[in-house]
Amino acid sequence: MRAKIPLASLLWALCVLTLCLRFCAAAAGRQVTLAGWVEPGWSGRCEGWGEPCTQRLAFRDDQGRLYDLALTDGARARLGNPLAATGRRWRVGGELVPAREGQPRPSILALDLAPAPGEVHSQNFGLPPALGHKPFVTVLCRFADTAGVTPQQPDYFARAMDTTYPRMGHYFGELSYGQMDLAGSQVAGWYTLPHPKSYYVPDGGTVNDWDQDALIRDVVAAADGDVDFHGFYGVNIVLNVPAPCCWCWISTLSADGRSGRWPFTMVAPKADGRYPQSGWAHEMGHGFGLPHSSGPYADTYDSKWDVMSYSVGEARLRDPDYIVPSPAGFRRPGDTSHRSGRGRPSNWSGLRSRPPPAT
Secondary structure (H helix, E strand, C coil), X not given: CCCXXXXXXXXXXXXXXXXXXXXXXXXXXXXXXXXXXXXXXXXXXXXHHCCCCEEEEEEEECCCCEEEEEECHHHHHHHCCCCHHHHEEEEXXXXXXXXXXXXXXXXXXXXXXXXXXXXXXXXXXXXCCCCEECCEEEEEEECHHHCCCCCCCHHHHHHHCCXXXXXXXXXXXXXXXXXXXXCCCXXXXXXXXXXXXXXXXXXXXXXXXCCHHHHHHHHHHHHCCCCCHHHCCEEEEEECCCCCCCEEEEEEEEEXXXXXXXXXXXXXXXXXXXXXXXXHHHHHHHHCCCCCCCCCCCCCCCCCCCCCCCCCCHXXXXXXXXXXXXXXXXXXXXXXXXXXXXCCCCCCCCXXXXXXXXX
């Protein structure tokens, strides 16, 4: 005699099967077609320098929603250099995958990518690197749960950006052979953010776990009443307590009542309250259009004398607040050569090479 299966067991099995089918459908993603903007970014190494620095891509649709963006080989070929592609709208078609636990946003696997009609921003970030007048606004921010912590006063950061040696304005002026300046850079804050640190990066998280979009939006909202963001090339976000550091993200958002695009860098202090300029210069270099420097091989951090490579290398041992300008992606006026400081072919153009200083 065949055993009967209780009705309750059948209903339970049906519920489990339904949930499994829904989960599998969500994991597989659903097909979407969206129009908007490609936003590239870089996240630096984690504490202990055990995790590689990576370039990441996101896509912001016309409603302002942000998605992590993964590209098939065909879509990547159509996009080309992501930095040079930031100045125009794109249409992306592919699979929308919901955010998993611990992820700040959903993802799109782009199966198709093509230029879309509409507004074209004059400011893009492709090579050769940006030249001319490039002022930054440095916005000082405290997390809501550490609102009483102020590691440095605003004049500390104003000095860090000025044109005297060994400050950032002098550094990039020398690095670019006088073709770039940071004149007009300003400091705003301190401001208190509306959320604790764990809202933007989980406790125990790495530099790749930041919700950059949430931090950028809250920083802009905090300073928008005091800062005309459209008067600046880029934005430095300075945090008040140690955090997984550092990154640069090129973001499109509304400030002062109109849309714009800026490179946003994020830096955080060391335990002693200092903000070493080597890592800061590295992130600003991304904002000027410089990728990580390397040759035709996988090792990005192979030069201790290159601010876009291992930016806390030998030069930092010599002076903890100044990194030697060698090499970076700027050419002398009229120089069209392509060379690298190590004598190897480079994956980006027009490298300036200088020997390490005598010790």
